[in-house]
Amino acid sequence: MTNRASLQDIADQLGITKMTVSRYFRSPEKVAPATREKIAQAVKHSGYIHNRAPALMSRALSRTIGVVIPSLSNQVFSALVDGIETITNAESFDILLAHSGYDPKVEERKIEMLLSYQVDGMILCETEHTDRSRAMLKQAGIPVVECMELPEAPIDMVVGLDHKAAAFNAVTRMIASNKQHIVYLAARLDRRTMLRQQGYEQAMWEAGLTPQTVATPFQSSFSQGMKLLQQALDTFDRVDGIFCTNDDLAVGAMQFCKNEGIRVPDDLAVMGYNGLDIGLTMQPKLTSVVTPRQAIGIKSARLLIDVINGKAPSDKLFDLGFSYTAGESLS
Amino acid sequence: MTNRASLQDIADQLGITKMTVSRYFRSPEKVAPATREKIAQAVKHSGYIHNRAPALMSRALSRTIGVVIPSLSNQVFSALVDGIETITNAESFDILLAHSGYDPKVEERKIEMLLSYQVDGMILCETEHTDRSRAMLKQAGIPVVECMELPEAPIDMVVGLDHKAAAFNAVTRMIASNKQHIVYLAARLDRRTMLRQQGYEQAMWEAGLTPQTVATPFQSSFSQGMKLLQQALDTFDRVDGIFCTNDDLAVGAMQFCKNEGIRVPDDLAVMGYNGLDIGLTMQPKLTSVVTPRQAIGIKSARLLIDVINGKAPSDKLFDLGFSYTAGESLS
DNA sequence: AACACCTATGTTACACGTAACATTTTGTTG
DNA sequence: CAACAAAATGTTACGTGTAACATAGGTGTT
Numbered sequence: 001m002t003n004r005a006s007l008q009d010i011a012d013q014l015g016i017t018k019m020t021v022s023r024y025f026r027s028p029e030k031v032a033p034a035t036r037e038k039i040a041q042a043v044k045h046s047g048y049i050h051n052r053a054p055a056l057m058s059r060a061l062s063r064t065i066g067v068v069i070p071s072l073s074n075q076v077f078s079a080l081v082d083g084i085e086t087i088t089n090a091e092s093f094d095i096l097l098a099h100s101g102y103d104p105k106v107e108e109r110k111i112e113m114l115l116s117y118q119v120d121g122m123i124l125c126e127t128e129h130t131d132r133s134r135a136m137l138k139q140a141g142i143p144v145v146e147c148m149e150l151p152e153a154p155i156d157m158v159v160g161l162d163h164k165a166a167a168f169n170a171v172t173r174m175i176a177s178n179k180q181h182i183v184y185l186a187a188r189l190d191r192r193t194m195l196r197q198q199g200y201e202q203a204m205w206e207a208g209l210t211p212q213t214v215a216t217p218f219q220s221s222f223s224q225g226m227k228l229l230q231q232a233l234d235t236f237d238r239v240d241g242i243f244c245t246n247d248d249l250a251v252g253a254m255q256f257c258k259n260e261g262i263r264v265p266d267d268l269a270v271m272g273y274n275g276l277d278i279g280l281t282m283q284p285k286l287t288s289v290v291t292p293r294q295a296i297g298i299k300s301a302r303l304l305i306d307v308i309n310g311k312a313p314s315d316k317l318f319d320l321g322f323s324y325t326a327g328e329s330l331s
Numbered sequence: 332m333t334n335r336a337s338l339q340d341i342a343d344q345l346g347i348t349k350m351t352v353s354r355y356f357r358s359p360e361k362v363a364p365a366t367r368e369k370i371a372q373a374v375k376h377s378g379y380i381h382n383r384a385p386a387l388m389s390r391a392l393s394r395t396i397g398v399v400i401p402s403l404s405n406q407v408f409s410a411l412v413d414g415i416e417t418i419t420n421a422e423s424f425d426i427l428l429a430h431s432g433y434d435p436k437v438e439e440r441k442i443e444m445l446l447s448y449q450v451d452g453m454i455l456c457e458t459e460h461t462d463r464s465r466a467m468l469k470q471a472g473i474p475v476v477e478c479m480e481l482p483e484a485p486i487d488m489v490v491g492l493d494h495k496a497a498a499f500n501a502v503t504r505m506i507a508s509n510k511q512h513i514v515y516l517a518a519r520l521d522r523r524t525m526l527r528q529q530g531y532e533q534a535m536w537e538a539g540l541t542p543q544t545v546a547t548p549f550q551s552s553f554s555q556g557m558k559l560l561q562q563a564l565d566t567f568d569r570v571d572g573i574f575c576t577n578d579d580l581a582v583g584a585m586q587f588c589k590n591e592g593i594r595v596p597d598d599l600a601v602m603g604y605n606g607l608d609i610g611l612t613m614q615p616k617l618t619s620v621v622t623p624r625q626a627i628g629i630k631s632a633r634l635l636i637d638v639i640n641g642k643a644p645s646d647k648l649f650d651l652g653f654s655y656t657a658g659e660s661l662s
Numbered sequence: 663a664a665c666a667c668c669t670a671t672g673t674t675a676c677a678c679g680t681a682a683c684a685t686t687t688t689g690t691t692g
Numbered sequence: 693c694a695a696c697a698a699a700a701t702g703t704t705a706c707g708t709g710t711a712a713c714a715t716a717g718g719t720g721t722t
Contacts, residue, residue, distance in 0.1 A: 004471060006708065017672055022709060032670060047470035052447045054709035056384035057677040059334075072400075073409035081403055081430075094444050097428045099412075113425050116383045117448065139378035140335060222612040252612050258589060259614035281553035281583065283590065337678065348702055353679060363700060385679040388707040666721085673714070678707105685702070691695090 005046040013042050025050065056118045064094045065304060066114030066122045070102045075276050076293050077125060080147065083297020084123065091305050093120075100126065102190055108133045115140050121304040127151030128191055143307040145300040148293070149192060150319060157307070158317045159300045161291060163192050166322040167199025170271050170289050171243050173324075175207045177331035179241035179269045183232045184213040185253065186245045187220035193245050196273065200243055212236055220245065225252020241269035247276040247288055254282050254329065270329040279325060287327030292320045336377040344373050356381065387449045395425045396635060397445030397453045401433045406607055407624050408456060411478065414628020415454060422636050424451075431457065433521070439464045446471050452635040458482030459522065474638040476631040479624070480523065481650060488638070489648045490631045492622060494523050497653040498530025501602050501620050502574050504655075506538045508662035510572035510600045514563045515544040516584065517576045518551035524576045527604065531574055543567055551576065556583020572600035578607045578619055585613050585660065601660040610656060618658030623651045 007018035016035065024031050024039045031039070056062055065088060069077040081097065088095050096117060098110035108130045114122065115136055122137065122144045137144050137155055144156040151158060174182055184200045186193050197213060204211040214232045216224055225248060232239050244250035250272030257264050264270055264284055272279050272288030279286030299318055307313055338349035345352075347366065355362045355370045362370070387393055398415060400408040412428070419426050427448060429441035439461045445453065446467055452474045468475050468486055475487040482489060505513050515531045517524050528544060535542040545563045547555055556579060563570050575581035581603030588595050595601055595615055603610050603619030610617030630649055638644055 008708075018709075019673080020671060023671085026710085030670075035670080047466055049443065049467055049471060050447045051387075051449065051708070053384050053387035053449060054677080054707075056382075057388065057679095057708085058710065059677075060710075069403075071409065072403055072412055073406045075404040078402065078404035097430070099428070112380065116381045118382065118384060135378050136380055140380060222609045226612050251609075255612045255614075258586075278553065283586065339678075349679075350703080351701060354701085357680085361700075366700080382678070385677075385707080388678090388709095389680065390707075391680075664722095666719105668719080669717085671714100671716080674712090676711090677709100681704105681706090683703085683705105685700100687698100687700070689696105689698075691697100692693105 004051070005048045006051070007048075010039065010042045010046055010048060013046075014038050061120050061308065062118045063092065064096055064117065064119045065301070066096050066098070066111070066117070066119040067125075068098050068100055068107055068110050068114070068123070069125050070100050072099050076148075076274055076291065079293040080125065080297040080300075083294040083299075084301040086294075086298055087301035087305060093301075093305060102126070102188065104128050104130050104133070108136075111136060115142075120308045121145070123147060123300050123304060124155075126191075127154075129155070143304055145304050147296050147300045148291070149195070150317065154317070156316070157303055157313060159296050159303065159320065160318075161296075161320055161322050163195040164199040164202075166289050166291075167196035167243070167273075168203045169199075169322075170273070170324075171200045171203035172207070174241050174243060174269055174271055174330065175203065175209065177265075177269060180209055181212075181236065181238040182209070182241035182243055182269075183236060183239050184211065184215075184243050184245070185225065185228045185232065185249050186213060186215035187218060187224050187228070187249055189215060189217055196243075196245050220248045222248055222252035222255065225249035225254075226256040227252075229253040229256045239268065241271070243271045243273075245273055247272040247274045247279045247286065250286055250288065250329075251278055251282060254286065264329050265331050269331060272325075272327075272329075275323075275325045279327065282329070284328035286325065287330040288325045290323045290325055292322070295320055335382070336379045337382070338379075341370065341373045341377055341379060344377070345369055392451050392639065393449045394423065395427055395448065395450045396632070397427050397429070397442070397448070397450040399429050399431055399438055399441050399445070399454070400456050401431050403430050407479075407605060407622065410624040411456065411628040411631075414625040414630075415632040417629055418632035418636060424632075424636060433457070435459050435461050435464070439467075442467060446473075451639045452476070454478060454631050454635060455486075458485075460486070474635055476635050478627050478631045479622075480526075481648065485648070487647070488634055488644060490627050490634060490651065491649075492627075492651055492653050494526040495530040495533075497620050497622075498527035498574070498604075499534045500530075500653070501604075501655075502531045502534035503538070505572050505574065505600055505602055505661065506534065506540070508596075508600060511540055512543075512567065512569040513540070513572035513574055513600075514567060514570050515542065515546075515574050515576070516556065516559045516563065516580045517544060517546040518549060518555050518559070518580055520546060520548055527574075527576050551579045553579055553583035553586065556580035556585075557587040558583075560584040560587045570599065572602070574602045576604055578603040578605050578610045578617065581617055581619065581660075582609055582613060585617065595660050596662050600662060603656075603658075603660075606654075606656045610658065613660070615659035617656065618661040619656045621654045621656055623653065626651050 007021045010021050011018040100107035111133050124146050127149045147159045149160045201211040214228045272286045275288040275290030279288050338352045341352050342349040431438035454476045458480045478490045480491045532542040545559045603617045606619045606621035610619050
């Protein structure tokens with residue numbers, strides 16, 4: 001393997017010290033124009049690539065943030081990361097990205113890896129963590145933002161929304177549109193799914209209705225949505241609405257309706273969750289709870305970088321709320 | 332900020348040297364059981380987190396691979412990364428993940444960042460790179476795998492499939508099912524879309540048929556699929572089949588058929604591309620070209636790690652081919 | 663001319679895990 | 693128990709960008 005060029009190589013070549021070359025990269029205005037020009041040439045010629053290992057060794061900031069998302073194929077998290085990068089790009093921070101597959105054990109491994117790179121802060125998208133994850137983050141002494149949810153035992157700061165309240169509001173809305181036999185469609189029984197179920201159940205009980213749920217432990221998908229609706233229709237006497245734990249299930253269910261000639265929303269009201277683009281391409285458009293994930297990303301990164309820069313946060317918990325898509329699958 | 336515990340801290344505490352503690356982590360069997368136990372206690376108590384910065388400074392392997400994917404919300408790449416991690420986990424390599432948003436300029440920045448962490452190898456999912464990207468990778472002297480496609484000017488190694496051949500095969504299959512007036516539906520006119528068009532056209536010419544294309548520069552989506560099929564039917568006298576550049580378009584087109592009472596496949600055969608889950612929720616199920624993305628991930632990582640470990644690769648280019656979903660939208 | 667001040671560059675020390683080699687301790691065998 | 697092998701631990705040096713401080717040379721002011 002070719003040895004990579006170092007600052008020293010460039011400096012030797014020009015008869016100067018590596019300190020000047022280092023300055024050239026980080027604050028060129030402190031280097032004399034003539035020297036700057038010489039260095040520029042030499043850098044171009046040698047193809048120097050910055051090596052951040054030595055900087056990581058000093059106790060200086062790495063200007064890097066670790067981000068752990070649960071899944072790589074979910075628009076929710078891609079929008080979240082977009083939001084984060086809006087801020088990190090502007091502040092010239094880098095992000096180091098990892099994914100956990102919704103598994104706290106995997107998350108632990110990824111947190112360990114990111115910490116080993118001396119990240120200055122961490123954004124986590126889940127609220128369930130192993131004890132070791134919590135201990136490592138504490139020991140690392142860096143600011144942490146948990147986002148998407150409002151955890152019961154926050155590590156540090158939180159930016160998210162109340163999924164139980166959102167679900168409650170959504171189901172109450174369905175009931176208000178004159179649906180009474182609303183079934184909850186759930187997949188991958190994680191914490192957020194449970195929270196939404198709680199909101200759903202509370203809304204049903206408060207309206208004097210009986211909650212009924214069909215669930216699968218599998219990852220949610222369009223085809224799971226079809227299967228779950230089928231199952232709901234097979235299981236329960238009457239079904240005139242479904243509250244889906246996410247838009248994948250909802251779209252799959254609407255597809256099922258199309259195939260089976262079930263009219264939406266007349267025969268069956270459909271409420272999704274997340275407000276993905278795909279819902280708006282359906283006929284009728286899917287009504288869905290919109291989670292402000294880009295805003296969550298922006299706020300999370302903003303908050304984290306401010307704290308890294310020594311500012312005291314105005315608060316430790318930010319609830320960014322929710323809204324609805326302009327859908328027609330409800331009434 | 333609390334100073335993180337170092338190996339030295341643990342060693343001091345036990346009256347041994349940090350070298351022994353270092354050994355405890357990397358080859359515990361070389362440490363006496365009694366010492367091992369003592370260290371384990373101290374480590375647990377201090378909450379030590381490994382710091383890889385010093386190791387990155389030596390010329391030793393970082394046991395880390397950089398991966399750049401175009402998008403964080405595409406099942407194709409999530410499956411690819413899954414495949415990669417199958418291997419990296421087994422070989423105790425870490426991956427550093429970045430995404431480029433399909434933009435070579437952004438890819439360049441991400442490549443630079445990953446190289447600054449001294450990754451031992453790089454997996455890229457696109458074949459268009461800036462000159463600087465190529466120069467940096469060359470200078471870094473690490474093995475590189477480009478995956479998904481078979482580029483004309485490979486940087487180093489390639490694991491992918493021939494999209495032109497796949498398209499040719501798919502269209503030939505449509506023709507064999509007695510369709511003659513097949514239209515190509517294209518969106519976001521990137522390289523892969525073009526390659527598929529070439530395959531389509533070749534298949535048509537070879538069968539003595541005339542290729543006909545409708546295209547949009549916009550990002551593909553369900554609604555684009557609907558619009559494009561509408562446009563095709565308006566533009567051409569007879570249409571009895573469509574070859575869609577991806578499943579989004581195909582699903583949109585099939586929905587259009589459902590709305591308009593066009594029978595699939597009797598009136599119109601539909602062929603998709605990628606074999607995503609949603610295609611299987613359609614009625615009839617969408618027939619689609621399946622790209623072996625998990626296998627591509629596995630092969631890419633296997634190859635890269637072998638080369639990192641000093642093995643000479645048996646070949647520099649691996650075409651993993653394609654298959655079809657068990658769909659019913661063809662005949 | 664003396665002084666303060668600025669700009670450009672240099673000098674020194676440091677961060678900390680690990681490879682390579684050295685030394686000590688323990689175990690084994692004739 | 694001497695002699696040697698093996699196991700366990702220690703010693704030394706290294707990599708490379710950067711903070712902090714030092715110095716050289718130049719400019720301007722009184």
